[in-house]
Amino acid sequence: MPEHTWRPKKSSNVLLHYQIQEYIRRKISVGEWPTGFKLASQRTLAQKFEVNRSTVVTAIEELMADGLLETRIGSGTRVANHTWNVLASNPPDWEGYVKSGVHAPNLAMIQEINRAEVDPTIIRLGTGELSPDLLPAESMKSMMAMEDASHLELGYVEPKGSLMLREAIRDHLKGKQIEVSPDSILIVSGAVQALQLIAIGLLKRGSIVLYEVPSYLNSIHVFQSAGMNLLGVPLDGEGMQTEAIGRLKRQKDATLLYSIPSFHNPTGTLMSERRRMELMTVSEEASLPIIEDDVYGELWFDEEPPAPLKANDTQGNVIYIGSVSKSLSPGLRIGWVFGPEPVINRLADIKMQTDYGSSSISQHLVEKWIRSGVYQTFIEQTRIRLKERRDFVVELLNKYFTHIATWNIPSGGFYIWLELKGDVSITKLLHLALKDGILLNPGMVYDKLDQNHLRISYSYASKGELERGLRRVAELVNMCTNE
Numbered sequence: 001m002p003e004h005t006w007r008p009k010k011s012s013n014v015l016l017h018y019q020i021q022e023y024i025r026r027k028i029s030v031g032e033w034p035t036g037f038k039l040a041s042q043r044t045l046a047q048k049f050e051v052n053r054s055t056v057v058t059a060i061e062e063l064m065a066d067g068l069l070e071t072r073i074g075s076g077t078r079v080a081n082h083t084w085n086v087l088a089s090n091p092p093d094w095e096g097y098v099k100s101g102v103h104a105p106n107l108a109m110i111q112e113i114n115r116a117e118v119d120p121t122i123i124r125l126g127t128g129e130l131s132p133d134l135l136p137a138e139s140m141k142s143m144m145a146m147e148d149a150s151h152l153e154l155g156y157v158e159p160k161g162s163l164m165l166r167e168a169i170r171d172h173l174k175g176k177q178i179e180v181s182p183d184s185i186l187i188v189s190g191a192v193q194a195l196q197l198i199a200i201g202l203l204k205r206g207s208i209v210l211y212e213v214p215s216y217l218n219s220i221h222v223f224q225s226a227g228m229n230l231l232g233v234p235l236d237g238e239g240m241q242t243e244a245i246g247r248l249k250r251q252k253d254a255t256l257l258y259s260i261p262s263f264h265n266p267t268g269t270l271m272s273e274r275r276r277m278e279l280m281t282v283s284e285e286a287s288l289p290i291i292e293d294d295v296y297g298e299l300w301f302d303e304e305p306p307a308p309l310k311a312n313d314t315q316g317n318v319i320y321i322g323s324v325s326k327s328l329s330p331g332l333r334i335g336w337v338f339g340p341e342p343v344i345n346r347l348a349d350i351k352m353q354t355d356y357g358s359s360s361i362s363q364h365l366v367e368k369w370i371r372s373g374v375y376q377t378f379i380e381q382t383r384i385r386l387k388e389r390r391d392f393v394v395e396l397l398n399k400y401f402t403h404i405a406t407w408n409i410p411s412g413g414f415y416i417w418l419e420l421k422g423d424v425s426i427t428k429l430l431h432l433a434l435k436d437g438i439l440l441n442p443g444m445v446y447d448k449l450d451q452n453h454l455r456i457s458y459s460y461a462s463k464g465e466l467e468r469g470l471r472r473v474a475e476l477v478n479m480c481t482n483e
Contacts, residue, residue: 005118007050016051020059028068028079036095037079039069103225109430109445110219116439123469126441127460128265128414129330134385134459136378140329143368157360159348161187161336165367169322169336172370176297177311178320185338186348189358190330191295192220194321194337197347198256198291199226207255210248210288212240214446214453216265217258232447233257235264239271242278249286256289262305263296263413266446266455270411273306280312288317295323295335298379300412301387316340324366326414327379332362386414389458393466397456400474404481407456414459419452422481426451429473429480436476438469 008019027033039045042060046053060077063069070080105111116122160166166182173180188194195217203209205227211217213232223230231252234241240259248254259279261271271279283290292309310320316339323335338344351357369375390409393416397407407418420426426442433440443453454473461469 016049017055017059017062020045020049020051020056021063024059024063025068033079034092034095035079036093038075039077039079041076104221109442112434113439113441113445116434121437122434123438123465124457124460125438125466125469125473126455126457127439128455128457129326129460130382131460131462133462134382135329139374139378140365143365143372143374154360157357157363159352159357160185160344161358162360162363162367165334165363165370166336168367168370172375173322177307180338181341184341184344185336186344186351187358187363188335188337188351189333189355190325190335191293191321191323192222193351194335194347195220195222195258195291195293196226197337197350198319199223199228201346201350202343203228203255208248208252210245210254210257212259212264214266214443214450215258216260216293216446218447219445228255235267235269237269238275239264239269240275240279242275242282245279245282245288246286249288254288256291257283258291258293259309260293260296261309262294263299263410263415265296265413266415266441266443266453267417268408268410268413268415269417270305276306276309277312280309280317283317284315290318291321292318293321295321295326296413297322298327299383299386299414301383301390302411305412319343324369324375327382328366328369328375332359332366334358334362334366383412386412386459389463389466390416392463393456393458393470396467396470400471401477404474404477414457416456416458418454418456420454420477424452424477425480429476432476432480433473436472438472440473 006023008016008023010016012019024033024039033039039060040048042053042056045056049056060069060071064071064077067080069077071077113126117124117127160183163182165187166185169185170180170182186194186197188197199222203223203226207228208231209217209223209228210231210233212235214235215232217223217230231248231254233244233248239261245254245257259271261276261279263270279290282288290309294308294310297305297308308320310318319337319339321335321337324332325335337347366375369378394409397405397416397418401407401418404422405418405420407416410416426444430440430442441455441457443450443455446455456470458466
């Protein structure tokens, strides 16, 4: 059984609290839980081990009696600094190392969401990826079994990635009205890595990055951890509002602007063509580079979105990010970034320093998918199935949420931005939902001041799970509304 799913065996002759004791002893003895490590709360451990809290209390008390654990008021239960496995040595202060690391930790709520997402019994109403039912498992098996492996590289590829894949991406992007040379494309391990490379490769500490608020950036911390400062620009129904951008550039000396114009995460907003042109004009006048995150751009339903910002970029002002993580498979970990060639050369050099290139096997597979035309066919099928799911969720919202929330109806992507009416305790709602086996993504993950929104994803959970989950969430919202 994988370590993260360990549970005491209720069919065993060994008492449950003894099994829990041995599990904790083993964690301590092999150094996975070093001196000073803080255990989860007794309630959390009881939920994890699927036992009564009293069973956990008994196990902890006996380990405290053995000198392995200690409890301090206000500090919780920690591994004692006089445990039997460290009496003969002076172990490093790993807690100190952890706290001094340069990369900022995720919010506790995001960490809780990440842990819950590995539980197969959880209904995931906010997960931003394609459902296992939508992933092309059989087609992928066939593609991997293709006899023609003459161009398959099993060693390291060149710094910018497979030339054949970059050429395939160049040809694919012509359908988005984008002209690009393979020399200006870098293959990355997903869009997040592209952002990390930009943060550490192009910006100096203290730089100001403008971004849409709410935003995906608030849940990944790549710019903050590199020492940058984020400054939010409001959204409306047409996308990022452009009026203040020039002023913020002048007053705050903003260095870069980040935007998700097509089917924005988390709001689902589609930036209008008029607003895109305004944004390009303001950006060019202010000499403010744009990072365009277009990972959802191919997932439109009824009408293709306006051309990407990059399609109208004649001055090399836009750094464009794409990926197959949302449109094909997150497990392939393949994305791309392109822009001015000196910028791509710089990012490629840093990527080689950090991981020596993305998986050559994944690059080969993505190139085959694009070249064969199977990728385009799959995208067209996925649009139809996602639209069906969106319509199904809208029906559920009309059925259960009409009197307690308002929402948008997105024209593509994964998300519905649900705004709760009244004074709802979001924290209480999240905990009650998780107790009932339902995982939600609250607005505060994308804007720390947001206490009114939920990001509802129709891309991941099955229709049955969506029905059960949303019906129960509506009940819980009524319970959590302060009169």
